[in-house]
Amino acid sequence: MIAFDPELIRRYDQPAPRYTSYPTATHFRDDFRETSYREQVASSNEDPIPRPLSLYVHIPFCFSPCFYCGCHRLIVHPKRATAEGAEYLRRLIREIELQASLFDPGREVVQLHLGGGTPTFLDDANLARLVEGIGRAFRLAREEDRDFSIEVDPRTVTPERIALLADLGFNRLSLGVQDFDPEVQLAVNRIQPVETVASLLATARAVGFVSINLDLIYGLPNQTRDSFARTLEQVVALRPNRLAVYGYAHLPQRFAAQRHIPAEALPDPETRLALLAIAVERLTEAGYRYIGMDHFALPEDELARAFEGGRLHRNFNGYSTHPECALVGLGLSSIGFVGDAYAQNTRSLSRYYEAIDQGRLAIERGLVLSEEDHLRRTIIQDIMCRDEIRFEAYERRFDIVFAERFGAELKRLAELERDGLIELGASGFRILPRGRLLLRAIARCFDAYLADQRVAPLPRHSRII
Template sequence: MNQSVMPLHSAAELIDRYDLSGPRYTSYPTAPQMREDFAEVELLNALARSVRLQRPLSLYFHLPFCQSLCYYCGCNKVVTQKRQRVLAYLRRLEQEMADYAALLGSHRPVRQLHWGGGTPSYLSDDEMHLLMQMTRRHFHLADDDSGDFSVEIHPGQTAPSTLGVLRELGFNRVSMGVQDFDEKVQAAVNRHNSRAQVEQLMTQLRRHQFRSVNMDLIYGLPHQSAESFAHTLEVVQALRPDRISLFNYAHMPERFNSQRLIHTEHLPSPAQKLEIFTEALDRLTDSGYIHIGMDHFALPDDELAVAQREGRLQRNFQGYVVHNHCDLLGLGVSSISSVGDVYWQNTRRIDTYQQRLDQGKLAVERGKTLSRDDQIRRYVISELICHFSLSFAELQYRFGIDPFMYFAPELAELNRLAKDRLLTLDSKGISVSGHGRLLIRRICMVFDTYLADSQVVYSRVI
């Protein structure tokens, strides 16, 4: 049901009006709504329900170590040259796996596995082997390549031979953080990977028959212009990755210390950022990529595009996914779990994470059990952000509510957005327009009851 997106330059006035700061809605309620007084019994009850339902699992491992500091990065990371820290961390990861396996059972099929970070490719080949051995010891991973097993790599710090190791371990998807090929931009953010390195990796990925390759790009970095970024896109388009994530750089130095190393005067203006995004959007869609939503693009035969066409696309803490029927178990420092209607997050401090596991405790720091209203709004936001539409009949069927009464204030606000042609609203439901797709986060914000009292600083919608 993906339709072409209208050119952004024809909607500049609407963008100016609606381009506010807001959540990315990888969940609803969003992560900042988790409570530190979250009781462990809520987690245990969620796991017990998961055992009864026997839903398959999705595993996320947060591997926080990095060899160097990328100035733009807002991820939870540990920049270190002390590689012995990895083994100490992996020992705690295995302890956490054992704790959860005891509660969930080790026979549940794992449909999805993801190594994120940090920089997972910081691990040596032997350490990668060790982590996978630990995982298979405690969880049931399929050996027939039917699972969705993905890993993030730094293309400037990954040996081509490591890709063969990853494929041997069962990984069939790779996401590489390219960001930009312009050397001046790379120097300004301390993130280096050459065109030759990326091309060599792509050759190896295709040779080892990885199912899907994603490239992360960032617009809004220092010294970027529409012209310079066009050169980066030319290289990316020639390499033809299956997916492209085109992230908007959110400069928030008051929140992320590393961003203080970026000179504000070198950042493109809002108008320049808009131009970069406009031209990138046009280039990618003209070359055959489907705009999945927000900052994600995929080739028509990629699973994300297929799932969207078939109405199966979902969104969780890992972004757009096709396996949201799974219970998501996050392992490692700062990782987030989503089991049924309960979310929880591990502590963000690696020393605290390791100490708690050494004490025989789970490393959970905060969490939230969703209310019925949360569940209803989660469904609405998921439908809008994944499929750009909402059926009132389906909403009424699922939750037994009258949408016009339950969401009377929200529908009144949507009428204003409808007048600006961001969406159409009628008795059947909501359908988001081409302009509205670019502002889908703003549309979803209408249904977010937590925003009014939130003190969180979010990135801008565009």
């Protein structure tokens, strides 16, 4: 599935979007507001078969800063947590009601994802109120058809809290681990012993969670080949169903918390590459399938099966098995995709509260996709989620002749073929093992928003590896 070629990776390791959306959020426009969003929802309700719904709910608060973090989050002292959580939840439930009133009541919620920040920042009572609020406002799919997931910071939960999450209807869990080495944990201000995570996993399995994901990060301060290999051994022994292995992007000029990480504590580029190689080797040896950018899954996991069956999909939450859904973003800074448009809520807590208190949605920017955007978005999605791209699928759906429309892109693909990333034919291309870790480099060939495809510095984006 993956061939690890350090020389090739070094050559292609340039900044590139992660393509959780296309166009990327940097191209959203400030003149997309609530009225534009309402128009999109109304027109999506008129579709011959309106799409079911996937809800993303953002809880922006955390108790303390992890120094590697690049998320939009607000640090709150534990003493203020109950009051702050209640204030936020009041607005969030109001927003849920406002959003639900826009959608045809027949449209079911088949997927729910609570992300952050730290969703388990909310205490048990507030988490229960949130789930009840969603259930009152929206029509939820039957229990067996639901995919309800939550991101969990192991430091904020006990086995009892994990059992409560199952009672509330969550059936998928994602735990942030990053690294089990005590020195690395100290350097990133996130202490969570392996025993804590193991006990939470055991409870999650006992109370019926069908899928458990662990997040790891390579390239963190103090990581060495040996320490990361030990972490991987511990992770493999825990046997999560899915794993995400992200590369740490050190951008201290953008993310203040990262200024606590001295550059000299970071692994050098050669070690960083070796850490990725160790992860790929150890996880594939342990039976995990590489399903796409940064993500691994056991062969029987639904994501791995969706990849095999060509049903994998990518959105702001990473990979998903629900390509047919409209995505409704709820909470501070959340992003949705409904009809033909992306829509993002404000990133300012005071403006979020103000909008909701006035009975308005807090949407402050977004983008209505053109036909060209749709076409390129579909191709880029397919590159991120499949191992074979067939041109006729786009010719039929978008009424184009692929070779005429994408002459320049085919030339760029020919360069990738010379480097062994893909095998290019007249009717499509196949992503080869040497290209699997470089999906972003292949996808960017179709990104019309990148000014110079060969040398664009793209300072806003992280490097591919």
